[in-house]
Amino acid sequence: MPIQVKRLLVVFAVFIGVMLGLKYFLTPESWREFGPYRGKALTEIADQEAKYVQMETCAMCHDSIADLKDQGLHISIQCEICHGPGYRHVEDENIDMVIPENSDFCMTCHAINAARSTSIIKQIDAIEHSEGEDCISCHNPHEPWL
């Protein structure tokens, strides 16, 4: 066998040896617990912080708004649908929530859409209905009929 081939075989043997060593030491411990992935990944994901905290949490501080909303037709809508995820705001109220600014936002739900039944959600034509005014100048977002 030519010398250069011999030398290369040594190098490759070392490389493969190193790879096998790495495989031995670095394979994550829960690998193949359930399948070809880290079994621990499942619990790690489950342990992640939830970004949506639910209405009950908001109601602890914003009880008047929560009460108001419970009286109106927006009762079924979570605060965070309109204000975005609240996990950071709950810990530090100086971190602002999203406040929907224009009427386009209301229209994501109330625009005329043949696929949605009007018995489930009332639909309007924004231009005809509000004549350019903001929705909230007539409707309270938390209690539409106030």
Next chain:
Amino acid sequence: MNKYESLYEALANLDGYIYPNEIALNWDLLIVMYPYITGLVAGAFILASLNRVFAIKALRPTYEISLLTALSFMLVATMPLITHLGQPWRFYEMLVTPHLTSAMAIFGFVYLWYLMVVLLLEIWFDYRYDMVIWSKQKKGFMSFVYKVLTLWVLDTSPQSRRTDEKIGYFITVVGIPSAFLLHGYVGFIFGSIKANPWWSTVMMPVIFLFSAMVSGIALVMFIYMVVTYLRKQKIDMNTVDTISKYLFYILIIDFSLESLDQIHRIYEADESFDILKILVHGKLFFTFFIMQIGVGVIIPLLTMGTMMIKKPREKIRKILYLIISICVLVGIFYMRWNVVIGGQLFSKSFYGFTSYKVDMISGSGFWLSLLWFIIPFFILAFLLWLLPPWKKKESIH
């Protein structure tokens, strides 16, 4: 993905109906760079093997340059992927946990095979003799470096050179299917995603392969001309003419294959066709018709075709070749863009679109992509300094 933490902001970027997990594009510019760079590797290598295996003499001056280009791009080929990971420091886990259930898991080994067994070995056998000579000529540290590179095989007998030659030839022969494998595999990763009608076609590996050859050849042509110019040497016109001839033919094959794929799609007109039509005529219009087909195919084909009928003067030819190679490189980049980004712009409900804009200011994707495209040129400059092809003793082949 944190970009759209609130649904309210995200909705502004959508048209029609779209599933929640399709709102933000997960595979961004970096993932466009990955097939692009791998393609350059495979293409440059195939050009080198045209010289060696198919004995096309005119390509001799580009042989080493092609190989070193392939190597320098190969070294960063995985970087766009790694830097795109949410947990980049875990990338090695792919190599220590081999299994057959994920296309990506196998890519690590396809990559290693190609880098270690094909590219490095071919370059090593090609340069071994010269490195021995250089280790004797140079002094001190550099002499030591060359000795390490030869793995202390300091034999310079004609016998040993013939062995180098034979094994090198054998590796190139093995290398051709390996280069096909490398880039065909990248195409396979996309082509095998059956949920995505824009990707899922058996043609994908073949199309990727030919577009890889096109881009790699254009790149080597570009690098050869620039390097020769920087060295203040005369560009061998016979060489560039030959490269451009191959570029021309392979570009035609590539374009025919892609057209075949599209015609098939148009004629078959299955349920995804309507949305793909809107996609191609709408969000992809610029990148598809103008950049990929116009700049990347029509302009190069027309210029090269005219040049075949009537050869312009040398000076003009040089400039045209330079322009053509850049056009082709840009065109293939947009081809990758159209595949990777295009495939994520439409909803798998076939009723809506999301949108994507490269974020230059706050996003890291753009700068990283640029970085991974520029670094290979520095690596190449270094390799050309370390292993200058023009200082090699004429080899036997």
